[in-house]
Amino acid sequence: MKRVLVVDWLDKFGGAERVIASLEKTFRFTQIYGLTNVMKPSDLNKITQGKSILITTTFLQIFGRFFRLFFFTFHYFISKIKIDSSAKTIISSSHAVAKGISKSSKNQLHISYFQARNFKYIWDDAPLYFGKFLFLVKPLINYLQKLDFKQAQKPDFIISNSKFVQQWVKEKYNRDSIVIYPPVALDDFPLETQKENYYVAVGRIVAYKRFDLIVEAFKNSDKKLIVLGDGPELSKLKENATENIEFKGFVDSSTVRKYISRAKAFIHIGVEDFGIAPIEAQSCGTPVIAFKAGGILETVLDGSTGFFFEKQTKESLLNAIESFEKSDWDATKIHLHAQTFSEERFSNEMQNFVHNCEKDYFNIHN
Structure with missing residues (x-):
């Protein structure tokens, strides 16, 4: 046919x-x-x-x-x-x-x-x-x-x-x-149990994904953030960033995998209709800290594979990070959940x- x-x-x-x-x-x-x-x-x-x-x-x-x-x-x-x-x-x-x-x-x-x-x-x-x-x-x-x-x-x-x-x-x-x-190409994002002391945000740098709020939050923090992606808002974000925030621009999938697999957590603050990148992160065993709205509610299990925050603001994100760091996370459990999106x-x-x-x-x- x-x-x-x-x-x-x-x-x-x-x-x-x-x-x-x-x-x-x-x-x-x-x-x-x-x-x-x-x-x-x-x-x-x-x-x-x-x-x-x-x-x-x-x-x-x-x-x-x-x-x-x-x-x-x-x-x-x-x-x-x-x-x-x-x-x-x-x-x-x-x-x-x-x-x-x-x-x-x-x-x-x-x-x-x-x-x-x-x-x-x-x-x-x-x-x-x-x-x-x-x-x-x-x-x-x-x-x-x-x-x-x-x-x-x-x-x-x-x-x-x-x-x-x-x-x-x-x-x-x-x-x-x-x-x-x-x-989701889950085979490209295998489990990694060894995490390092940084957070990661990934995606096209456009207005609705609200990377500006992530940058504002980490400006008011001593925690390290790595941003992967390119787009029309990137230059503006760079001008507004502090030394603890690194921008890698557009990178290939192997580089994305390297950074999200070893991140302490994946940051997600936009309202996505589904959101593939947070599932890739979970497949690596990396928990997701996310604004509680949109398709992310169907792909992240609050308190098990990630942590939700209620308001789309830098203050709410910072509070979520503080709460997140007080909890223990099972990378293998997070990885297994992601396999349902093959x-x-x-x-x-x-x-x-x-x-x-x-x-x-x-x-x-x-």
């Missing part, structure tokens, strides 16, 4: 792209569609696994890495993509607008995997992205929200990557969905769901 994949875009290889790679490995798509492809060939190869696969993009391709400046056109361009009419099943991986793809045949099946709360910069995180200019763009945001709601009605079935996202999808789009947790489990659950949907759908429509 011919299946094609629709993504929002291809740029850097991160958590969402790991899921896309697992989808490709599971379903072996004949073609990939997206708004734009600015991904390095070496990163793209991680998705296609060396296979030559046709990638179809849109007019936004001409803007290169500046395509996000035209976010207000994303719904329009995704709706203009023409899917091969011979494709039977469309699987979209959506954290923004991929769900809005149009079928080229009424008999096609569209299953959308929601990697996150979609298009967050026009929904929950608009104040973070637009700041004091929010009032100026409010009419545009309202218009885009209406478009986003309309396009969210297009998939025949929706899969959410967490219960947190599932609830959000119901609230914003009035759509029911099932939950299949994303895959790639094999994701692949099996996706295959079963897609096959069942195809069987029922095509029995009716053919």
Whole structure:
């Protein structure tokens, strides 16, 4: 059966792209569609696994890495993509607008995997992205929200990557969905029982992940913090940091593993829809200190594999660290909990769901 994949875009290889790679490995798509492809060939190869696969993009391709400046056109361009009419099943991986793809045949099946709360910069995180200019763009945001709601009605079935996202999808789009947790490359993050005297924070340095609060907390502490990741907020954080805070920038997966495996704890203060990095840390036997909100509530066991704090503030984080250091942590127990989020489990659950949907759908429509 011919299946094609629709993504929002291809740029850097991160958590969402790991899921896309697992989808490709599971379903072996004949073609990939997206708004734009600015991904390095070496990163793209991680998705296609060396296979030559046709990638179809849109007019936004001409803007290169500046395509996000035209976010207000994303719904329009995704709706203009023409899917091969011979494709039977469309699987979209959506954290923004991929769900809005149009079928080229009424008999096609569209299953959308929601990697996150979609298009967050026009929904929950608009104040973070637009700041004091929010009032100026409010009419545009309202218009885009209406478009986003309309396009969210297009998939025949929706899969959410967490219960947190599932609830959000119901609230914003009035759509029911099932939950299949994303895959984590657990074999790349083996158990390490020997910990060193530092904390670690990992991720893309963007506003909603609130690395600024982590830095502010450790400025008021003598404890060592290592930050792994790159992004538009990095230079600002460096300017505001003290000597006990080290920034390593973008590093490869082996370096990430080295730092998180030996850290005293992994710090997580943003509201993530799922959060792969905290599971990688737990797979290494490293406990997680996290703000009590979002998908992290489904992946960390409070008091057993990590420690939650109630407020998204530097004071609450510092208090949590002090409490954390008074407790004992079992690295092996933490590692075993993380194994429930394996790639094999994701692949099996996706295959079963897609096959069942195809069987029922095509029995009716053919």
